[in-house]
Amino acid sequence: MIDLTESLERMNQIEMQDKALKDISWTQSHVVRAPLANLLGFIYLLEENIDTGLSDKEIIDHIGASAKRLDEIIRDIVSKTN
Numbered sequence: 001m002i003d004l005t006e007s008l009e010r011m012n013q014i015e016m017q018d019k020a021l022k023d024i025s026w027t028q029s030h031v032v033r034a035p036l037a038n039l040l041g042f043i044y045l046l047e048e049n050i051d052t053g054l055s056d057k058e059i060i061d062h063i064g065a066s067a068k069r070l071d072e073i074i075r076d077i078v079s080k081t082n
Contacts (some may be wrong), residue, residue: 020080023080024077024080027080031073032070032074032077035066035070035073036066039063039070042062042063042066
């Protein structure tokens with residue numbers, strides 16, 4: 001008789017790691033992109049001095065909010081890897 005307990009535990013651990021990696025990959029490809037796109041867009045507006053009806057201060061506030069959101073997402077990704 002062969003004890004498969006250790007092999008089954010190892011397979012379960014690999015499946016859990018695979019799921020975590022898929023979650024992280026999805027988060028990076030979808031969730032991280034939104035605040036990053038916002039940052040790039042607002043920076044472009046400032047660099048090109050495009051009239052948006054917003055003051056530079058308002059645009060900088062939006063940049064700050066997007067940066068904070070991106071930081072939260074990255075922290076969440078890091079916590080999932082632990």
